[in-house]
Amino acid sequence: MKIICVGRNYVAHARELNNEIPTEPVIFMKPGSALLRNNDPFFIPEFSNEIHFEVELVVRINRQGKYIEKRFAHRYYSEIGLGIDFTARDLQAKLKEKGLPWEKAKGFDKSAALSNTFLPKDKFGDINSVKFRLDINGETVQEGDSSLMIFPIDEIISQVSKYFTLRIGDLIYTGTPAGVGPVKPGDHLEGYLVGNKLLDFFIK
Numbered sequence: 368m369k370i371i372c373v374g375r376n377y378v379a380h381a382r383e384l385n386n387e388i389p390t391e392p393v394i395f396m397k398p399g400s401a402l403l404r405n406n407d408p409f410f411i412p413e414f415s416n417e418i419h420f421e422v423e424l425v426v427r428i429n430r431q432g433k434y435i436e437k438r439f440a441h442r443y444y445s446e447i448g449l450g451i452d453f454t455a456r457d458l459q460a461k462l463k464e465k466g467l468p469w470e471k472a473k474g475f476d477k478s479a480a481l482s483n484t485f486l487p488k489d490k491f492g493d494i495n496s497v498k499f500r501l502d503i504n505g506e507t508v509q510e511g512d513s514s515l516m517i518f519p520i521d522e523i524i525s526q527v528s529k530y531f532t533l534r535i536g537d538l539i540y541t542g543t544p545a546g547v548g549p550v551k552p553g554d555h556l557e558g559y560l561v562g563n564k565l566l567d568f569f570i571k
Contacts, residue, residue: 368536370397370479371527372423372452376517376542383545392518392526395469397452401479406568411552412475415455420550421543422501422509422558422566425450426520427485428537435528440521441494443533446485449499449558449565450540453478456549479540482558482565491561495519501566502557503550511544518542 374393375386382388403409411418425448432443452473459472491497497513513520520541527539550556550570558566 368399368538369531369534370399370401370538370540371531372397372473372540373518373523373542376523377511377515377544378517379515379545380543380547383547389517392523394527394530395473397474397479400476401474403477403480405483406566407477408569408571409453409477409480409550410571411550412455415458415472417455417457418550419454419456419547420501420503420508420556421452421454421547422499422511423450423452423540423543424448424497424499424511424513424520424560425481425485426524426539426541428524428533428539429535431532431534432528433532435525435533437521437525440524443524444488444520446487447491447494447497447560448482448485449560450482450538451480451501451556451558451566452540452543453480453550454547479538480566480568481538482560484563484565486560486563494521497561499558499560502559504555508548509544509546513541515544516542
């Protein structure tokens, strides 16, 4: 099982971090040990003083594929979940300054929160207009809509499959909208996908 992540997939988010708007998907990966399931608490690691939340739609692959054409990509997933890509922003900034890979800032243990529940994509009607949001301590901090993605889900699948064979159970974190920010101990995170609460856990 692979965790494949897409960075800078919303214009407003790319701009809030002063990044260029990409012309093709920005891809990075997290190891399996990054998964945080069952709404378990997230413990802030000792190596960072600035852990940011990034709520994202997550696609789970349901068949093996390579060099998937965009027009056939919809056949490779049947449900969508919700996740949070936790990022050690201070560490990431240092790595970027030196031109080094991001893995330590993005792929550390339990940095990929994942909802236990995935919803059938037929529930959404138009897969390119799926709304989601993240609340912290009862206040909405991020609101997303897949219609605002630079690279829609099917295009992401097609692009990723050029480089990596997709296998059953692989997860694709599709990028975060604007509004990212730091978490602190005691914060209560609640994630909603079209009104369904799929994430509900605390920061320790």
